[in-house]
Amino acid sequence: MTTSIRPPVFSELALSRAEVDRLAELRGDFALMDSLLHDSTTRILAVLLAEAPVATHDANAALIFTPLSEFEEQTEFAFLGKDTDGIAYFAGFVGQSFASTSHVGQWKNLRAVGVELSARDAGLLVSAVALANWHSTHQRCPRCGVGTVIAEAGWTRKCPDDGSNHFPRTDPAIIVMVTDHQDRALLARQTRWQPGWLSVLAGFVEAGESAEAAVVREVGEESGVVVDPLTVEYLASQPWPFPNSLMMGYRARASAEYRSDEEIPLTVDGVEIAHAQWMSRAELLHACQSGEIHLPPKVSIAHRLIVDWLGEPLPLETSFR
Ligand SMILES: [Zn+2]
Structure with a gap:
């Protein structure tokens, strides 16, 4: 064992x-x-x-x-x-x-x-x-619109009118390192980012959805890649209060249904994601060193997911933001 x-x-x-x-x-x-x-x-x-x-x-x-x-x-x-x-x-x-x-x-x-x-x-x-x-x-009661007051040493807001209590909100989000049959990483650029900025895929968990299902759905929506649900593996979470997310980090592999001798096609939506690509470890390191690409800063769980896959620290000067 x-x-x-x-x-x-x-x-x-x-x-x-x-x-x-x-x-x-x-x-x-x-x-x-x-x-x-x-x-x-x-x-x-x-x-x-x-x-x-x-x-x-x-x-x-x-x-x-x-x-x-x-x-x-x-x-x-x-x-x-x-x-x-x-x-x-x-x-x-x-x-x-x-x-x-x-x-x-x-x-x-x-x-x-x-x-x-x-x-x-x-x-x-x-x-x-x-x-x-x-x-x-969250200064107003979502039930009746009256101004709320702070309570429970700052961890609750209370409505003085109807007595309802309101608690700090945290939105669950998934972030995932997807790999193909050659163990290459799926990296993408958001439409609001500068050219050359790349990261792993991420998105919010929807109402009534499990985090694992959100991984499969987000990867499909943002890149067109079908993930094998049995390979979705949870790694760790990090609060990301910008303004109120909890990032849950995963790794997952593309479906084994894809032919191993062909590159898995990528289809971006053009709305959230502008560009996506598969990168080997050697390609990523080379592109970092030449300044061709920039990756998320060390404070982010995205950075950790990339380092975990890469197996070595990233060159420091490659961070964006
Ligand atoms: Zn109220």
């Missing part, structure tokens, strides 16, 4: 490294949350959608926290949890005016610094960004 071992690259997904204990069971204790927020050891991260104050030094970045006294009185906060050293962390949701007048550090986007942050800081910022995006777009 053999044991399957997950490739080591998937332990390094930049935005899946959260370390702080969320302590969700404490969120309903208003008195405790209030006293923790006012505790002098507590650290509060100011967040404006996907951005927060960050200090960078060489290839390392660290969050910079803001004292409670500097936040405006009407600021809404969310409890992010406690570290093993007992320190509590909160996010404070701020507006553009706060960000432009604060002097605590440079405001940086999670996408840009996710790889450089420590596991603790990356996890804190991912949760803070996911919540900030949700709060900013």
Whole structure:
């Protein structure tokens, strides 16, 4: 009997490294949350959608926290949890005016610094960004339209009129490395990308659909390739709060019905996908080195899926964005 071992690259997904204990069971204790927020050891991260104050030094970045006294009185906060050293962390949701007048550090986007942050800081910022995006777009009750109020230490919005509770939304999406009978990778360019930018295929899971079925459907829609459903294999997931996705990473092989002595034809829709191609490992490395193609940045699960297939790290300068 053999044991399957997950490739080591998937332990390094930049935005899946959260370390702080969320302590969700404490969120309903208003008195405790209030006293923790006012505790002098507590650290509060100011967040404006996907951005927060960050200090960078060489290839390392660290969050910079803001004292409670500097936040405006009407600021809404969310409890992010406690570290093993007992320190509590909160996010404070701020507006553009706060960000432009604060002097605590440079405001940086999670996408840009996710790889450089420590596991603790990356996890804190991912949760803070996911919540900030949700709060900013869910200010009204979907049932009756009345303005909602923050509750459960920032993890719920409540309608004061009908009492309904509303929770942060996460949209499941699949992302998949598809290979052909020669173990070549299927890579594609989205219509909104620059020429030469390539990635693996991805798409949202539809209502009432399994993630595995979404893999088969998306690959068919975006490339015309029929995937063998029995080869669809789940690898790992990564939150992608831009604004609210959870990317579930898969690999899959093209159907064995295709003739092995012919190239599997690719048909792109021209709406979402502009171009698709099969690439061998040697072709991909050569195209990266010559600057002919650019691949997704290290912070993305797409990058990890490509590295996992390639079997070696990608040259750094090949990233787009
Ligand atoms: Zn309502």
